[in-house]
Amino acid sequence: MAGAVPNLCYSRRDVLDMAAAYCCGGEQGLQLAIDDKNKQMSNVHVRIAVMGESGRGKSTLINALLDLDDEEAAPTGFNGTTTKITCYSHPSLPNVHYYDFPGLNTPNFPVKAFMEKTKFAVYDLGIIVIERWTENDQLLAKALKKAGKPFHVVRSKIDLIVKSERGKKGYNEDVMLRSVRENCCSSLEKAGMGKTRVFLYSSFDLNAYDFPELKKTVVFDLSETQKQLFLLSLPNTSEDSINEKREALRVSIEFMAAISAAIAVIPVPGLSLACDLVLIASNILAMRKILGLDDGSLRKLSKRVGKSKDELRRDTEHAWVFGEITREQVMLLLKRCPVAAALTVAELVLDFVPILGSGFGATTSYWVTRRMLTNSLEEMVETAKIVLRNAEAGASATPGRAAGYWRD
Ligand SMILES: Nc1nc2c(ncn2[C@@H]2O[C@H](COP(=O)(O)OP(=O)(O)OP(=O)(O)O)[C@@H](O)[C@H]2O)c(=O)[nH]1
Ligand SMILES: [Mg+2]
Numbered sequence: 001m002a003g004a005v006p007n008l009c010y011s012r013r014d015v016l017d018m019a020a021a022y023c024c025g026g027e028q029g030l031q032l033a034i035d036d037k038n039k040q041m042s043n044v045h046v047r048i049a050v051m052g053e054s055g056r057g058k059s060t061l062i063n064a065l066l067d068l069d070d071e072e073a074a075p076t077g078f079n080g081t082t083t084k085i086t087c088y089s090h091p092s093l094p095n096v097h098y099y100d101f102p103g104l105n106t107p108n109f110p111v112k113a114f115m116e117k118t119k120f121a122v123y124d125l126g127i128i129v130i131e132r133w134t135e136n137d138q139l140l141a142k143a144l145k146k147a148g149k150p151f152h153v154v155r156s157k158i159d160l161i162v163k164s165e166r167g168k169k170g171y172n173e174d175v176m177l178r179s180v181r182e183n184c185c186s187s188l189e190k191a192g193m194g195k196t197r198v199f200l201y202s203s204f205d206l207n208a209y210d211f212p213e214l215k216k217t218v219v220f221d222l223s224e225t226q227k228q229l230f231l232l233s234l235p236n237t238s239e240d241s242i243n244e245k246r247e248a249l250r251v252s253i254e255f256m257a258a259i260s261a262a263i264a265v266i267p268v269p270g271l272s273l274a275c276d277l278v279l280i281a282s283n284i285l286a287m288r289k290i291l292g293l294d295d296g297s298l299r300k301l302s303k304r305v306g307k308s309k310d311e312l313r314r315d316t317e318h319a320w321v322f323g324e325i326t327r328e329q330v331m332l333l334l335k336r337c338p339v340a341a342a343l344t345v346a347e348l349v350l351d352f353v354p355i356l357g358s359g360f361g362a363t364t365s366y367w368v369t370r371r372m373l374t375n376s377l378e379e380m381v382e383t384a385k386i387v388l389r390n391a392e393a394g395a396s397a398t399p400g401r402a403a404g405y406w407r408d
Contacts, residue, residue, distance in 0.1 A: 013224055014255060022258075045095045046226045046233075047122065048218075051140045052129035054080050054103020057156035057203055061129060062088050062098045064203040067235045067292075069300055080106035085118070092289050096233040099123065104136040111136065120144050125221045126151035130198075133187040141193065150221040152199060155184050158209050159202035177209065207237040215241075228252075236292050239385050246381045249287055253377065256283055257370035280369060281330045284376050291384040293321055298387070305391045316386045318379040334372060 014037055021033030050058045059074035059082055066088055068074070074088055075081050082102045090096040104111050120126070126144045128137050128151055137153075144151045158180070165176050177200055184198040197217075199210035215234065219227045228248040236242050260279055288294050292301065298309050305312075313322060320329065 014251075041225070042095075044223075044225045044229065045097065045124075046222065046230050047097050047099065047124045049085075049099045049101060049120070049123040049126045049144075050129060051101040051126055051137075052103065053105040053131075053134055053136055054082075056103070056129040056131055058082065058103075058129050059100050060203040061127075061154075061156065061201075062100050064206055065098060065234065066090055066096075067297075067300065069303075074100050080109075090233045093229060093233045096229055104139070105134070111139070115139055115143060118143070120147035120149060123149055124226065125149055125218065128153050129156050130154070130184065131156065133184065133191055133193075138191055138193070152214060152217060153184070153188065153196055154199045154201055154210075154214060155180065157202060158200045159204055181210075206235065207241075212238070212240065232290050236384055236388055239388065242291065242381055242384050242388065245290060246377060249290070249377055250374070253283075253370060253373040256373060257366045260365040260369035280372050280376075281325050281327055283373055284325050284330070284380075287373075287377055287380055288321065288325070291380050293380060293384055293387065295322075298322075301387070301391055307391065312387050312390045314386075314390055316383045318383055321380055321383045330372070333376065334368070 017033060017037070021029045025032065050062055052058055055078050059076045062068070063073045063076070068088065068091070072091065074086065080103060082100050084102055086100045088098050088100060102109065102114075104114065120143045123144075126140065126149060128140055130137055130153060133153075141151060141153075158177070161176070161180060162173065165171055166173075180200060181198055185196065188194075188196045188198065199214040199217075201209050201211040201214065215231075219230060222230055228251065231244045231248050234241055234244075236245075256279060285294075289297065292298070298312055302309050302312060316322075320333065323329065
């Protein structure tokens with residue numbers, strides 16, 4: 001798929017498995033384990049079904065979560081816009097899928113036949129979008145339960161309630177939100193759903209209300225690898241979400257460093273450095289895309305917030321982040337890091353002494369790749385936070401709440 005990035009979703013467990021493979025089977029064992037893991041990785045998917053009645057905001061939520069542009073976005077509107085289950089995949093992490101369900105309450109919708117033919121077991125989890133709990137929502141919840149799938153109930157369009165209540169005498173946002181939450185929960189309880197948590201959110205402000213809590217809850221239902229994939233796929237709505245991506249990317253750096261060490265033991269002069277440069281460059285490119293710093297992501301952001309790319313990049317220190325990432329550029333970054341540069345030269349020289357060179361090379365490659373990717377990641381994370389601040393600047397009167405930031 002165009003624009004897809006290499007799979008960067010390795011868990012700590014994967015890194016430990018790599019270490020164990022090396023201890024048991026040496027270089028060959030490590031290589032086999034890496035190949036095996038990469039094969040497994042391409043089979044890991046996250047499939048989230050977004051369900052609920054018509055007009056609740058399902059398609060709008062998917063567009064916000066996947067940061068989809070006008071041309072690629074799910075159509076939105078009032079009354080029966082989505083007429084069949086439609087899959088939307090993440091533009092750069094194509095194994096993350098959201099399934100946009102049609103609203104069950106539209107005139108002439110064949111609810112019974114739809115419920116019978118839908119295979120609820122194929123999804124990892126369901127999100128039921130409500131404004132108030134209805135019999136159709138109940139049907140969906142029951143079907144998911146029967147299929148053994150977890151689901152979460154979310155109350156959309158909270159921004160609209162805030163807007164209409166804000167001017168009223170004695171208004172207190174926390175009290176108001178608590179009352180909306182309690183109302184939703186008690187209607188679910190009355191319908192026999194037991195005590196179910198309801199998350200309040202607005203698709204136009206994913207950093208606000210209960211969305212950050214929802215994120216934390218969703219990851220509990222996913223495997224370790226799916227969790228990394230899910231977190232990396234989310235838009236940069238806050239510094240916290242950027243930090244979460246940093247944590248997931250740090251794990252993948254360990255894995256990349258192990259791969260680079262495995263390559264370094266192959267006794268071909270210069271091969272290790274050549275591979276490291278390619279490995280580092282391709283990973284910097286992937287991390288940049290995930291952190292929303294590539295040209296395409298900046299263009300989308302610029303359009304959404306109505307600020308030029310230069311305005312978004314203002315006050316960022318690391319100009320290289322926005323430039324071309326080539327092997328030459330990686331060499332320049334390498335030279336900025338004296339220890340890594342010195343180790344690489346020593347490795348190149350020792351490469352010509354096969355036995356000595358391969359042992360030294362594996363250790364060097366591991367440290368150089370790790371150091372280079374970690375330094376690059378830190379600089380990109382710092383840059384992503386400044387870009388986020390620039391995008392949010394002037395968008396909200398409420399501190400920490402970028403009202404309208406996600407509005408198209
Ligand atoms: N203010 C506000 N409007 C929203 C929000 N989410 C959705 N909307 C609006 O609600 C309308 C319906 O949104 P959709 O996303 O098309 O709803 P849907 O659930 O996909 O509807 P169907 O496809 O008919 O099932 C659109 O006009 C959206 O712009 C939100 O969080 N806040
Ligand atoms: Mg829809």
